[in-house]
Amino acid sequence: MLTPNSVATALVLALCSCGVQFSLAQETLVGSWNASLDCPGGPLRFGIEIKGAADALAGFFVNGPERIKIPSITYDGASGSIDIPHYDSRISFSMEKDASTISGEWTKRRGVEKWTKMPFTATKSVTAVSAQTTEQVSFFVGRWATKFKSDADPSVADFRVNDASPRIVGTFLTTTGDYRFLDGRFENGVLVLSCFDGAHAFLFHVRKTGQDSIKGDFWSSDTWHDSFEGKRDDSASLPDAFKETSLADESLLGRLSFPDLDGKPTRLDDPKFAGKARIIYVFGSWCPNCHDAADYFSELNSKYQDQGLSILGLAFEHTGNFERDAEQIRRYLERHNSNYPVLLAGLSDKEEASKAFPVLDRVRSYPTTIFLDSTNKVRSIHTGFTGPATGNDFVELKQKFESLIETMIAESK
Numbered sequence: 001m002l003t004p005n006s007v008a009t010a011l012v013l014a015l016c017s018c019g020v021q022f023s024l025a026q027e028t029l030v031g032s033w034n035a036s037l038d039c040p041g042g043p044l045r046f047g048i049e050i051k052g053a054a055d056a057l058a059g060f061f062v063n064g065p066e067r068i069k070i071p072s073i074t075y076d077g078a079s080g081s082i083d084i085p086h087y088d089s090r091i092s093f094s095m096e097k098d099a100s101t102i103s104g105e106w107t108k109r110r111g112v113e114k115w116t117k118m119p120f121t122a123t124k125s126v127t128a129v130s131a132q133t134t135e136q137v138s139f140f141v142g143r144w145a146t147k148f149k150s151d152a153d154p155s156v157a158d159f160r161v162n163d164a165s166p167r168i169v170g171t172f173l174t175t176t177g178d179y180r181f182l183d184g185r186f187e188n189g190v191l192v193l194s195c196f197d198g199a200h201a202f203l204f205h206v207r208k209t210g211q212d213s214i215k216g217d218f219w220s221s222d223t224w225h226d227s228f229e230g231k232r233d234d235s236a237s238l239p240d241a242f243k244e245t246s247l248a249d250e251s252l253l254g255r256l257s258f259p260d261l262d263g264k265p266t267r268l269d270d271p272k273f274a275g276k277a278r279i280i281y282v283f284g285s286w287c288p289n290c291h292d293a294a295d296y297f298s299e300l301n302s303k304y305q306d307q308g309l310s311i312l313g314l315a316f317e318h319t320g321n322f323e324r325d326a327e328q329i330r331r332y333l334e335r336h337n338s339n340y341p342v343l344l345a346g347l348s349d350k351e352e353a354s355k356a357f358p359v360l361d362r363v364r365s366y367p368t369t370i371f372l373d374s375t376n377k378v379r380s381i382h383t384g385f386t387g388p389a390t391g392n393d394f395v396e397l398k399q400k401f402e403s404l405i406e407t408m409i410a411e412s413k
Helices: 003-029 134-142 250-254 288-307 322-335 350-358 392-411
Strands: 031-039 040-049 059-063 066-068 072-075 079-082 090-096 101-109 117-126 142-148 155-161 166-174 180-189 192-194 200-209 213-220 222-230 255-260 264-265 277-283 309-317 340-349 368-373 378-383
Touching: 003 222, 031 200, 040 180, 040 192, 040 200, 059 180, 059 192, 066 079, 090 117, 134 192, 142 213, 166 192, 200 322, 213 392, 277 288, 277 392, 288 309, 288 340, 288 392, 309 350, 340 350, 378 392
Parallel strands: 277 309, 309 340
Antiparallel strands: 031 040, 031 117, 040 059, 059 066, 072 079, 079 090, 090 101, 101 117, 142 155, 142 222, 155 166, 166 180, 180 192, 192 200, 200 213, 213 222, 255 264, 255 340, 277 368, 368 378
C-alpha cells in the first residue's frame, strides 16, 4: 500500500531523474562545431565552440585566429537559439536525433522592416584542415592590389598563414573599412575564405589566373554579390583615409542638436563635451567595423581622458524607433565597456545620415572619425576603420590617431 510519504519520494526521484536526463541532453551541445550558412556562392563556413553545461552554456564564433564571445545560448535538449542581441541577430536551431548535427536559420535585422534570413547547419567535429600544397599556400600568401567591379575605389587583399595552423587567413581592406578576420581553405584548387561575426556573413572565392594575378567572387549574406581582380603588389595601399571626407560647414558643429539616450536634446557644443582634444565619431551599433573601433576608442578613453581627451559618439541606427535604437546603443556601449556619451543622430541610410550631419560633405563610411582641438576647430577627418584583422595597418592607424591626439593635448597647455 502506498503511503503519502512513499508517493512523495517516488515523485522526487522521478523529477531528479528527469533533471539528470535534461542536463545530459543539454550537454550534447557542448563541443566544437563546423558551422555553415547556405549562401548563393556555396557553404559559408565558420566555427562555433560551446562550453559549460545545463543552464550555464557559453560559446564563441571562430574565424581563423578570432574568437567572438556569444552573448547568450539557450537549449532545452531538443532546440535552442544562439543570440547576438547587439546586432539584433539570432540563430535558431534544432538538434538532429544523432546528436551530432544541428540545423535551423540565421535571422538579422538590416532595416526598418528588412531581415536577412539564411539556412544554418553545423556538425559536431574538430575542425578539419583542408588538403593544401606548399605551392598553393605560397602563391596566395602576400599582399594584392585588388579592385571590386562595383566599387570605384581600389582595395587591398592581405593573405597570410595562421600561426596556429597551416590554414590561410587574411582580409580585404577597402576605403570604408576591412572585411575583418577571414578563414581560408582550398576547395578544388580555389581559395575559399569566409567569416561570420553575428552581423555579417562573408564568402570569397579566389582563383589564380596568372603568375601574379588573381580574380574571384564575393558574396555578402544572401543579398550581395560582386567580383574582383588583383595583381600581386607587396606595397599595395589604400588612398589616404584622412583625405577621403572633407569638411562642408564647420559652423554647424555649434548648432546641431541630437537626443541623448534618454531622449534629451543635446547640442554638439554642450560644455560637457569640451576637451583639450576631442573625437566625434559617426557609427552604427549594427556595424562590425564600428565594434572594432569601439574597443579601440575605449582604450583611447582610458589612456587619455585624464589628459583632456573627450569622445562623443553619433549613432545612426536601422529602425528610427527611438526606444529600440537607444537600447541597441546601450548594448553596444556595454559590450565594449565604453563610458563616453552617445547621441542618437538618425537613420543608418548614408544619404539620410549626410542630411542629418551636414558638417561633412557626405557620410561615406561607418565609422567616420572627426578630430577637434581645444577650440573646437576640426583638425582632421578619418574615413573608415582598419581593425585588428589588418595587422600592421591597424598598428599604423593607432599610431596616427594617438600622435594627433597627443599633439592637440600638448598644444592646449
